[in-house]
Amino acid sequence: xxxxxxxxxxxxxxxxxxxxxxxxxxxxxxxxxxxxxxxxxxxxxxxxxxxxxxxxxxxxxxxxxxxxxxxxxxxxxxxxxxxxxxxxxxxxxxxxxxxxxxxxxxxxxxxxxxxxxxxxxxxxxxxxxxxxxxxxxxxxxxxxxxxxxxxxxxxxxxxxxx
Amino acid sequence: xxxxxxxxxxxxxxxxxxxxxxxxxxxxxxxxxxxxxxxxxxxxxxxxxxxxxxxxxxxxxxxxxxxxxxxxxxxxxxxxxxxxxxxxxxxxxxxxxxxxxxxxxxxxxxxxxxxxxxxxxxxxxxxxxxxxx
Numbered sequence: 001x002x003x004x005x006x007x008x009x010x011x012x013x014x015x016x017x018x019x020x021x022x023x024x025x026x027x028x029x030x031x032x033x034x035x036x037x038x039x040x041x042x043x044x045x046x047x048x049x050x051x052x053x054x055x056x057x058x059x060x061x062x063x064x065x066x067x068x069x070x071x072x073x074x075x076x077x078x079x080x081x082x083x084x085x086x087x088x089x090x091x092x093x094x095x096x097x098x099x100x101x102x103x104x105x106x107x108x109x110x111x112x113x114x115x116x117x118x119x120x121x122x123x124x125x126x127x128x129x130x131x132x133x134x135x136x137x138x139x140x141x142x143x144x145x146x147x148x149x150x151x152x153x154x155x156x157x158x159x160x161x162x
Numbered sequence: 163x164x165x166x167x168x169x170x171x172x173x174x175x176x177x178x179x180x181x182x183x184x185x186x187x188x189x190x191x192x193x194x195x196x197x198x199x200x201x202x203x204x205x206x207x208x209x210x211x212x213x214x215x216x217x218x219x220x221x222x223x224x225x226x227x228x229x230x231x232x233x234x235x236x237x238x239x240x241x242x243x244x245x246x247x248x249x250x251x252x253x254x255x256x257x258x259x260x261x262x263x264x265x266x267x268x269x270x271x272x273x274x275x276x277x278x279x280x281x282x283x284x285x286x287x288x289x290x291x292x293x294x295x
Contacts, residue, residue, distance in 0.1 A: 027279060028279045031279035031280065031281055032187065032278070032279045032280075078183065081183055081187060082183060082186055082187070083190070092182070092183050095181050095182050095183040095184075096183045098181065099181045099183050099184050102228075102257050102278075103257050103278045103279050105257070106256075106257030106277075106278065107257075107279070110277075117262065121228060121257065123180065123228060123229070123230050
């Protein structure tokens with residue numbers, strides 16, 4: 001087995017990365033959901049999220065990227081992606097949220113200084129319900145952004161291993 | 163300048179993605195791109211895709227890279243060993259920004275790639291040339 005050196009870590013830039021998360025999410029929602037996202041003007045109180053989609057990152061940056069929202073927002077996102085009613089989309093919301101999370105993570109990754117060459121993404125996971133605690137890594141740093149999808153807040157979060 | 167391609171016949175497509183939502187979006191995008199489909203078959207990973215190809219003839223394969231069970235790179239690699247299927251054009255659809263993954267897919271035999279997120283116009287731009295007779 002060939003053992004290679006780990007890729008060099010990329011320095012965390014909270015302001016730039018928060019902006020890149022926003023831009024990445026706006027691109028994904030514009031192209032795949034057909035909706036404009038707006039950054040919440042003021043910090044929004046975190047409601048208990050009903051849907052949490054997450055993608056792991058490993059390599060030059062290590063951590064977990066999550067998108068959290070209400071069940072209604074997850075259904076509405078699935079409905080808009082597929083061009084069907086919210087009722088029809090109820091069985092697709094898990095898959096849709098996982099895919100959106102994956103695309104936003106991929107978009108963010110491609111905007112890193114090294115073009116994402118040294119960062120791998122996991123297959124997405126979606127959790128429903130609010131009775132859980134997420135503890136990804138020790139020594140973590142968190143970048144959080146709130147975006148407005150129609151009248152529903154979406155919280156994007158990057159939990160990073162320093 | 164974009165090259166105009168005239169398709170002689172509708173194509174049957176195999177869409178490989180672990181996300182059922184994405185499979186539907188890819189199919190819709192193909193239709194919106196003006197690609198006439200005679201049929202669509204789906205698979206959730208490379209293993210399922212190889213099984214589908216054992217019983218169904220298709221003209222085009224669109225495959226995700228990052229999938230459980232068997233990923234898109236391994237699928238393309240194994241496809242080259244299937245005599246009846248190795249000449250079917252494969253277009254990778256991926257969120258992976260990594261050039262190395264894309265280059266690896268191309269070196270294994272994929273004819274092109276589309277990055278997610280994508281528009282129907284981008285699907286047209288990348289898929290039509292590989293269908294050229």
